[in-house]
Amino acid sequence: EAMMRKGFPLDEVAVIYARHQQVSRLMELLQKKGIPYRTRRAVNVLDLPLIQNLRTLLEYLQAEFVKPYSGEHLLFRLMHFTFFDIRPHDLARLALHLSPDSGQAPARRHFWRDAIAERAFLKKCGLKKPAAVTALSGFLEAMLSEHANCSVPAFIERIVNRSGLLRHLLRSKKGQPLPQGGVYQNLQALYTFLDFVKNEASRNPRMTLARLLEIIENMDANRLSLAIRQSASPASPQEGGTQAVNLLTAHSSKGLEFRTVFLLDCVKEQWEPAKRNGNYQFPFPDTLTLSGETDEMEARRRLFYVAMTRAKEGLHISYAAQNDDGKELQRTAFIDELLPGAKLELRQAAMPAAAIAGAQAVLLMESKPAVEPFDREAVQAVLENFSLSVSSLNKYLRCPLSFYYENVLQVPVVASEAATFGFAMHHALQRGFEQMMLNKAHLYPPPEEFVRLFKMEMERLRGLFSPKEFERRLGSGQDFLRGYYSALAPAWPREVQVEKNFKNVEMNGIPLTGVIDRIDFSGSPDDLKSSGTVHIVDYKTGSQDAAKLRRPSEQYPHGGAYWRQLVFYKILFESWRHHQFRATSAEISYLQPDAKGIFPRKTIAFEPGDTAFMRDLITETYAKIMRQEFYEGCGEPDCSWCSFLHRQGQVDTFSEAEIEELDD
Template sequence: MVDKTKDAQTSLFNEGGITQVAKAMQVLEDLISKVANVTLLNLVEQILQNTGIIQNVLTGKDKGFELDMVSHFFDFIKEETRRHPSLNLTALVDMLKLMRREDIRLPLPITTGNESGVNLLTTHGSKGLEFKHVFLAGTNAHYWEKKRSTASAGYSLPDTVINSLEHTDDKEELRRLFYVAITRAKQFLNISYSQYKGDGKEAEPSQFIIELLEGKEAAIEKMELDPIVKTNYKLLRLQSAPMPEISQMEEDFIQPKLEKFSMNVTALNNYLKCPLHFYYNSLIRVPSGKSEATTFGSAIHDALNKFFKKMQDSAQSEFPDIQTLVQDFNYYMHRHREAFTAQEFKDKMELGETVLIKYYERYINEWNKVVTTEYRITNVVVNDIPLKGAIDKVEFNGKQVVVVDYKTGNIENAREKLKGPNDKNPNGGDYWRQAVFYKILLNHHPKNWEVVSAEFDFVEPNKKKEFEKIAVNITDADITTVTQQVKQVWEKIQQKDFYTGCGKEDCHWCNFVKTNELAVALHEMKSEEEAAEG
């Protein structure tokens, strides 16, 4: 069909029609060819980007709301593939058909307001958040317990969707959800329920309220609204809604994200690569899944982090055996099986076990035991710019420290990234900048540690089958350079100077913009000197 649409192209159809059909068919053909060769999550990501869905979202009037919807849908698939790594496209489509037929909707938490205001959240949407005051309203049985049963329907719902309370598992799921709600409060928790339903019938409190009060001396305070408040509420419902006026969507969409943004080395590197890269990945965060290489690297990081923590937790500060290290790696890999195709998973499992055993044997008698791992730094301010970061490992020698970052992959591909500014790359490599950025963070850290050097520890051996640790000695000039880069990039971000891409042929996001016809203008590329000057 693709060939026929191309053959049918004549001057009569130069402006669209058949051309657009051919383009659509080509996209579908490409996606179909990838079904058996990529993970389900990667396939969905490509569908969102290549079919124009993201394009329509980002050019629409309600881009903020629609991007939230797409992101939550993508997160749902991400969670399902995590729970069921063998989930394929057919099973996913069947699941979505079932959910549509049964009118089962995914929760879409929407937060409005700001940090100094009142946050209205669903219980699902409040996960991971905490507040000084929490008001949990509507804790009646007809809200919490009376869910529709699907036990007799002959099917099971996705694990990420709560179905009924007819099963013990469902009761426990709702009990856990209620626990999430009440533990959002740091100091003050107010729980309320209504005495009557909307039809005037008496309403019962949730069974979880009864469980909460069981065996404790607690009083339920009956609250009566002032009659004037009730009257005003009834009048308000009879009035027509006021006509709203909003500023341009772009400002409302971007400004809250900028207000919460803190500079980190990933965002800095993304911007210096391409402002569009920063915009899509670091600022608005379009839905994307982890690649198999990234997930493999995370598995290595996680295993080594647990390895050192178990050493610190042991009575004699002894390192665990090699089997423990490999088991932790295997556990992480199986937990994130969805990021790999079957062959990729097999290959990476074999590679990980092999390199970790050799890595262990190489360094077991040399590792510094005075360390802290996965060290997160926040609330650092340099030149009025908030900075944050996470360091894989910090090794101590008194007040002197060595910052260590684990790397996986081909070390030959990393050597250019370790170099400072040069003729080929005036901004310096990403790894060099990462090392300097971490030193800047620790230089302004209240613990007053002295960073001797930053070390990149390559967990995979080089061509000679040797492991390498490459130290980056950081000079005052390096600190000045990266501090200036941070300042310049921060100013550009605050000025919203992230809508024009780099124009490089291999830039994913520039090509995404061109392919999906999102560009409103095309500018001549700057020379390397002009780009370095900003």
């Protein structure tokens, strides 16, 4: 930053490192400080937000062409794309008017595609810029009409031109601080992607859009990249010839020279070869050693030398004494070898606390995406009918902004294939238990009946799976049910309630709702006047991570997601009607085996403080929701809504595995 202020040519500055992962935080810091940089790391076009957005648009059109209204979960997402120029506030107004809980939704209109096409409805919503929404609707309908009437390359070219994407790019400001996000690279990415589509079409003249999307999906699954093609000089990656700091690995620095070089993070674990267990080392012929070297350590030493000798005037070698966790780091042996002969001395550099705090503040900038608060009265009208479930509780704790989009605006979100599979497994168990309860002798049906019920439900849900995934899930589900039945059916109780749906339940005036998979009674569930205990069972087909059952601690103040769920269910059950039964224990029963072939059952006995803790958490969370404190996201990199709003990048789905596993 100081060099840039003094007018030092940034093209003559290089930061050299051993591995790309070492520089990710530096790249983020440079970007947020507005310091231009370039990296020689290969850019995968398919990972760039612009191409991901284009892919989302193609996926929507394909889904709607095959089955109208099946792409609703994608439509809300693509309406955020900047090249459609739709105000986020207008999207919020649309969502609220279409929400069933708002009392304003038209009686016969439940689909976004229909809503955005009707000018009268848009006018009723009070949009600030309805023309942009109308234009999008017209564009989508026009593209759907041309889907089957032109080749895939021609279809995509029309999308690029008619959507406003290309016009938006050409209208963008030049001289972006990052070549990764500037006009130049976006144009090159678009050129590369269209060229790829044309090449695929030339190999297969009958290629359909569905086939193209399948090819791209397979490339993602197999980590095959589509390298960006440069049609201009790589020496000037930014418009206007903006100079930039060079970020490159020691390998890619070979043959280059710079006036000033910074060797970054020169510690043992990054620059030296990792030690291998001697039991797994095998001798190789001399001709097969790394780069002809007899010793991998020697190869790394030469690489370090290459990096050092890239400097023409100034060389700065640095390393940290500790990592982020406070663990001591050892500098690389190459520095120790260098010191005596070069008559150099180590100088300990201490960064002022204010400078460190300043850098941390910069890194935190915009890490938590936020949206403009919507009309308070309109949102309150939706919240009047809101009941807190354990999934909405956990969603709010995970990310308030996700709660806003999915629970307040109620935007379309399609369930994942894993969640749909879990639903079919739950359904089979529910119907099997119901057959037992209808049987005079209270006998459970044989395992093949559970398998039959599962197969019927999977067939009903077939459209929510890809063909390959359907066959895989169908086969594994049958095996899981047979194994689960064999292991646990002999101990199944007879006095039970299954898939119990709790509504109109209140805890201290807070409305609660939820569905409990199974409730095992010590007495008769039909005689609520008697007293007794119950054991709560929740089925899982997802993660078997033990951390999800941990109790609250200083490090994890809210406890694990499964622990919260079970205690929430205890409160839900005990707050339901007037009965004397008390939930004393609960379990997570996994419907698929672990690595040892065992179907785990993780049981907890409720402790005196569990209920009080969860009651406080419910009260606090509900109060925040009622105060409408949900317009700022969590900022976590794995949060789908935050990632989408922060970068407008594509996310596979807005459904979250941890929330779906709660299955209520």
